[in-house]
Amino acid sequence: MAEEKKGFSTRAIHDGQSADSVTGAVNVPIYASSTYVQEEIGKNKGYEYSRVSNPTRTALEENFASLESGISAHVFASGMAAITALCTMMKSGDHVVCSDNMYGGTTRLFDQVLVRYGLEFTYVDTSHAESVDRAIRSTTKLVHIETPTNPMMALTDIAAVADICHRHGVELSVDNTFMSPYFQRPIELGADIVMHSTTKFLNGHSDGLGGVLIGTKPEHAETFAFVQKCTGGILSPFECWLLLRGVKTLAVRMRQHDANGRKVADWLRKHPKVRKVFYPGLPDHPQHALAKRQMSGFGSMLSFDLGSLEAANRMLKKLHICSLAESLGGVETLISHPASMTHAAIGEEGRRKLGITDGLVRISVGIEDVEDILADLDQALTAA
Numbered sequence: 478m479a480e481e482k483k484g485f486s487t488r489a490i491h492d493g494q495s496a497d498s499v500t501g502a503v504n505v506p507i508y509a510s511s512t513y514v515q516e517e518i519g520k521n522k523g524y525e526y527s528r529v530s531n532p533t534r535t536a537l538e539e540n541f542a543s544l545e546s547g548i549s550a551h552v553f554a555s556g557m558a559a560i561t562a563l564c565t566m567m568k569s570g571d572h573v574v575c576s577d578n579m580y581g582g583t584t585r586l587f588d589q590v591l592v593r594y595g596l597e598f599t600y601v602d603t604s605h606a607e608s609v610d611r612a613i614r615s616t617t618k619l620v621h622i623e624t625p626t627n628p629m630m631a632l633t634d635i636a637a638v639a640d641i642c643h644r645h646g647v648e649l650s651v652d653n654t655f656m657s658p659y660f661q662r663p664i665e666l667g668a669d670i671v672m673h674s675t676t677k678f679l680n681g682h683s684d685g686l687g688g689v690l691i692g693t694k695p696e697h698a699e700t701f702a703f704v705q706k707c708t709g710g711i712l713s714p715f716e717c718w719l720l721l722r723g724v725k726t727l728a729v730r731m732r733q734h735d736a737n738g739r740k741v742a743d744w745l746r747k748h749p750k751v752r753k754v755f756y757p758g759l760p761d762h763p764q765h766a767l768a769k770r771q772m773s774g775f776g777s778m779l780s781f782d783l784g785s786l787e788a789a790n791r792m793l794k795k796l797h798i799c800s801l802a803e804s805l806g807g808v809e810t811l812i813s814h815p816a817s818m819t820h821a822a823i824g825e826e827g828r829r830k831l832g833i834t835d836g837l838v839r840i841s842v843g844i845e846d847v848e849d850i851l852a853d854l855d856q857a858l859t860a861a
C-alpha cells in the first residue's frame with residue numbers, strides 16, 4: 478500500500494532532503510562540482526556532469542514534485558527558461574491557446590521569439606472556459622493559463638479548462654507563480670503540467686531567480702530532463718540550495734502573506750481615495766466563489782485604482798516601507814505601476830482591453846507587521 482501522504486509543511490521540510498549519509502548534516506550541501514569521479518567505465522554513483530544532474534538540484538526537484546503533487550520536477554535558470562523548455566515539447570506548425578492577460582515576458586517570448594519557429598499562439602479570455610473550447614484547433618498541442626492573472630486578478634476555472642483540454646486530447650499547463658502550491662495545486666484539479674517562476678513566492682526572499690516545470694507523465698520527466706541536458710539553462714547548485722532553504726518556510730510565509738493581503742485589501746476597499754480593489758478574497762470579486770473553491774487562500778497579490786497616473790505617482794513617491802519595484806512574492810512589500818512598468822510594452826490599446834488603467838497600482842503584500850504596511854499606505858495615500 479502506498480505510504481500515506483504527509484502534511485504540506487512536513488513535505489516542504491523533508492521531501493528530497495534526507496540527512497547526509499556521510500556526515501549526518503541536516504541540510505543538503507551545495508554540491509559545487511561540475512563533474513563526478515567514475516569507478517570504471519560505465520560505473521558511477523548516478524551523477525556524471527552537472528548540466529545533466531546535480532545532487533543539490535535532485536533534492537530540490539524531488540521536493541517540488543511532492544509539493545505540487547506531480548511525478549517529476551525540473552528546474553531552470555529562470556521562469557522564462559522554464560517556459561522556453563516547456564515550448565520545446567512542440568514543433569513547427571503546433572498551436573497553443575493561452576490566457577490573454579499573461580505575464581508580459583511570456584507573451585514577448587511567444588510573439589517575438591517562438592512564432593519565428595513556426596509555433597502559433599491564440600490569446601483568449603480563459604476566465605470564460607468556453608472560449609478555450611472554441612479556440613482549440615486540430616493542431617493545438619497545449620493550453621497555457623495563468624490564474625489569477627497579473628495585475629487584474631482574474632481567475633480561470635482550472636478543472637473546467639482541464640476537462641475541455643482532455644476532451645480534445647490537449648495538455649493543460651498552469652503558471653502557478655501567484656498562488657504557490659500552498660494555496661493552489663493545479664495538478665490535483667486536472668492540469669498536466671505546472672510551471673513556476675520560483676523567483677517569487679517559492680524562493681520568497683527576493684534573492685534568486687529560477688523556474689520549474691512539474692509533470693504528471695513519464696514523457697514529461699523524460700522531455701524536461703532532455704531539455705535540461707540539451708539546452709543547458711539549468712539552475713545552479715547555489716540557487717537550488719537557496720530554494721530548498723526558502724521552501725521550508727513556504728507554509729508559514731504564505732499564511733502570513735494571506736492574512737496581511739486580506740487586511741490590506743479590506744482596508745483599501747474602504748479608503749475614500751481608492752476607486753476599486755481587485756482581490757479574489759473580496760466578496761465583490763466576480764469570481765470570489767471560484768476562488769474559494771480552487772484555492773485554499775487568497776494570497777497577497779492585489780491591485781487598486783487611484784483614478785489617474787498623477788495620483789498613483791504622488792502616492793508611490795511617498796512610500797517608506799513599501800518599495801516601488803517590479804517582482805513579487807518576497808517577504809517585503811513591493812508596489813508597482815503596471816501601465817509604466819510590467820505592462821508598458823503592450824501599449825495603451827492592449828492595456829485598455831485588459832482593463833489596466835493609468836491609475837492602477839499593484840501590491841505584493843509582504844509579511845511585515847500589517848499595521849506598519851497600513852500606516853505607510855495611509856500616509857502615502859494622503860498625498861495622492
Ligand SMILES: *Cc1c(COP(=O)(O)O)cnc(C)c1O
Binds near residue numbers: 555557582673677
Ligand atoms: C516573474 C514571472 C515569470 C517569469 O519568471 P522569471 O523568473 O522572472 O524569468 C513568469 N510568470 C509569472 C506569473 C511571473 O510572475
